[in-house]
Amino acid sequence: MTTSxxxxxxxxxxxxxxxxxxxxxxVRESFGDPLARSIPTHITLLPPTEVMADDLDxxxxxxRTIAESEQPFDIHLRxxxxxxxxxxxxxxxxxxxxxxxxxxxxxxxxxxxxxxxAFPYHPHVxxxxxxxxxxxxxAFDEMASYDVRFEVWGFSLYEHGADAVWRxxxxxxxxxxxxxxxxx
Numbered sequence: 001m002t003t004s005x006x007x008x009x010x011x012x013x014x015x016x017x018x019x020x021x022x023x024x025x026x027v028r029e030s031f032g033d034p035l036a037r038s039i040p041t042h043i044t045l046l047p048p049t050e051v052m053a054d055d056l057d058x059x060x061x062x063x064r065t066i067a068e069s070e071q072p073f074d075i076h077l078r079x080x081x082x083x084x085x086x087x088x089x090x091x092x093x094x095x096x097x098x099x100x101x102x103x104x105x106x107x108x109x110x111x112x113x114x115x116x117x118a119f120p121y122h123p124h125v126x127x128x129x130x131x132x133x134x135x136x137x138x139a140f141d142e143m144a145s146y147d148v149r150f151e152v153w154g155f156s157l158y159e160h161g162a163d164a165v166w167r168x169x170x171x172x173x174x175x176x177x178x179x180x181x182x183x184x
Contacts, residue, residue, distance in 0.1 A: 007050050009160040012063065012108050013042035014075075014101070015168070016125060017150050024092070024127060031128045031139045038165045043075070043094065043101060043123050045108045045155055049115060058112045059157070060170065066107045067154055067172035073100040077125060078147045080140045088131070090139040091124035092146050098123055104155065 016024060021041040028036035051059060076096035083089040094101060101123035109115060128139035154173035158166045172178065 006053055008053050008056065009048050009050050010046070010059070010169075011044065011048050011158045011160070011166065012046035012113070012155055013040075013044050013158060014104075014152055014155050016041040016043070017153070020077075020148050020150065024125060027139075027143065028127050031135050032131055033128050034131075035129060039126075040158070040166060040168070041125060042156075042158075043125055045101070045105045046113055047117070048160060049113065051113075055112055062111045062113065063108065063155075063157060063170075063172050064178045066104070067174055068177055070104065070107075070174045072151050072153055072174050073097055074149060075101075075152055076147075076149045080127070080143045080146070081124060082136070082140055083119075084133075084136065086119075088129065088133070088136060089126055090128040090136050090143070091126050092143060094123040094125070096149070097152065100152070108155075 015021060024041045025036060028041075074097055075094060077092045078095045079093045081091050081093045083091075102121060105121050105123070109117075127143055128136050131139075152174070154171055154176075156168040156172065157170045159169050160166055
């Protein structure tokens, strides 16, 4: 992903709360996924998207409006799934909260963040990506009994840094009025 001083690469996601987020990140590292340390554990709402830096205030307002009008909801992660053979990905499945994630994703990916997707939206938590097929199969098998529930408090705007690390820039709690645009 390349950015210039005029553009930024952003993403929007539901962060997986502790202790689950860091535990799943360690699991991803244990499978040798080279991106494990660069990507906080999450459920994507907007995949990596290049935007103009001048549009960040409008994007912030868009995300605040969505967050303020939504309410917290429950997520249940259980078992594994995969996008193989189309994409070399193994994930933990979202089995409760799918429609809530779909609604949020649709709302986030509108207005100033409107864009087409290469594949239909499917909420999930990646635990292995772009690693040898035998290791993907091991990840699929070892994580098959994973079972966790938590409440989604909100979502976060992430920015892809020059060092290829995704970092949260601002949190958007659901059902709460937030202060105005972020300051640089």
